[in-house]
Amino acid sequence: MSTAINIAQVHKYYGNLYALKGITLQIERGEFFGLLGPNGAGKSTLINIMAGLTRANGGRVSILDHDVAKHYRFARRCLGVVPQELVFDPFFTVREVLRIQAGYFGLGPENYAWIDELIDALMLSDKADTNMRALSGGMKRRVLIGQALVHKPEVVVLDEPTAGVDVELRKSLWAFIERLHNEGHTIVLTTHYLEEAEALCDRIAILNHGQVIALDTKEALLARDIGGKRSLHVTLARPLDPIPSALRSIVKKELGYEIVFELNNESVSILDVVDSLRQAGATILDLQTEKTDLEDIFIDLIQGKAS
Ligand SMILES: Nc1ncnc2c1ncn2[C@@H]1O[C@H](COP(=O)(O)OP(=O)(O)OP(=O)(O)O)[C@@H](O)[C@H]1O
Numbered sequence: 001m002s003t004a005i006n007i008a009q010v011h012k013y014y015g016n017l018y019a020l021k022g023i024t025l026q027i028e029r030g031e032f033f034g035l036l037g038p039n040g041a042g043k044s045t046l047i048n049i050m051a052g053l054t055r056a057n058g059g060r061v062s063i064l065d066h067d068v069a070k071h072y073r074f075a076r077r078c079l080g081v082v083p084q085e086l087v088f089d090p091f092f093t094v095r096e097v098l099r100i101q102a103g104y105f106g107l108g109p110e111n112y113a114w115i116d117e118l119i120d121a122l123m124l125s126d127k128a129d130t131n132m133r134a135l136s137g138g139m140k141r142r143v144l145i146g147q148a149l150v151h152k153p154e155v156v157v158l159d160e161p162t163a164g165v166d167v168e169l170r171k172s173l174w175a176f177i178e179r180l181h182n183e184g185h186t187i188v189l190t191t192h193y194l195e196e197a198e199a200l201c202d203r204i205a206i207l208n209h210g211q212v213i214a215l216d217t218k219e220a221l222l223a224r225d226i227g228g229k230r231s232l233h234v235t236l237a238r239p240l241d242p243i244p245s246a247l248r249s250i251v252k253k254e255l256g257y258e259i260v261f262e263l264n265n266e267s268v269s270i271l272d273v274v275d276s277l278r279q280a281g282a283t284i285l286d287l288q289t290e291k292t293d294l295e296d297i298f299i300d301l302i303q304g305k306a307s
């Protein structure tokens with residue numbers, strides 16, 4: 001068995017809103033998988049179906065071969081889910097919340113050492129005996145991550161775990177999630193920070209309007225042709241006025257000494273730009289091209305342009 005999560009033809013309606021239009025995806029064991037897409041694409045709906053919190057109207061989902069609808073308890077035991085929404089009982093302390101959660105899986109004091117390890121790894125040691133209501137938003141999110149991991153699930157699904165989390169904490173959360181991945185956990189992550197998905201994920205699915213519009217390795221996605229577009233940043237010794245007419249149509253941004261051109265393979269080359277600028281009497285101090293990143297690919301896919 002090498003498939004961690006098997007999603008086959010999953011459909012979901014909320015009334016007459018068609019939220020998932022037949023999703024089919026396999027996530028392999030040990031993968032670091034990214035689930036990306038704009039607001040409302042259906043990511044959380046899919047995750048809630050995996051977690052058995054929402055029922056699909058059609059299709060099936062299994063976690064390590066346990067069907068989430070038919071064998072809910074087995075499937076649930078293999079899975080740790082960090083939900084997008086922060087929901088807590090405010091009257092329990094961090095340690096109590098984690099112990100109660102472990103209790104749902106039939107785990108008692110034999111699991112306390114692991115809970116302490118989690119508290120430590122999530123940098124919550126000095127808040128372990130603080131009531132949930134007295135934690136900041138980022139700290140609450142760390143407790144949610146702890147809750148998902150109390151039973152050491154093989155498959156960990158994180159729905160925007162870093163939303164609203166400061167830069168430093170985000171970095172330490174990523175280090176922790178990477179550690180889990182290195183220890184053999186399968187990780188599924190949704191995030192709106194595309195540079196994070198680019199840094200962490202092996203494979204990425206992009207959802208839009210309830211459909212998978214791209215599913216590929218990160219490398220293959222980044223190698224996609226998005227019309228040969230790239231940016232050329234030019235720094236000049238003096239502002240150039242006017243910009244040569246041959247170049248005006250490709251100016252993306254102009255800030256005095258700095259001009260950003262958008263190049264398209266078919267029309268104007270870097271050399272054409274340099275020649276035109278020189279002929280216009282400009283002195284070029286610096287030239288930089290910007291390579292495609294996941295954000296460019298994402299935007300093109302969402303707008304339906306990429307191949
Ligand atoms: N409980 C619900 N009842 C009715 N409609 C819902 C419910 N939950 C989600 N939806 C709708 O389903 C669609 C998908 O929502 P979902 O939360 O899955 O999106 P998402 O990809 O997680 O977005 P985000 O990036 O904003 O978290 C949206 O149109 C949303 O309004």
Ligand SMILES: [Mg+2]
Pocket residue numbers: 043044045084159
């Ligand atoms: Mg969501």
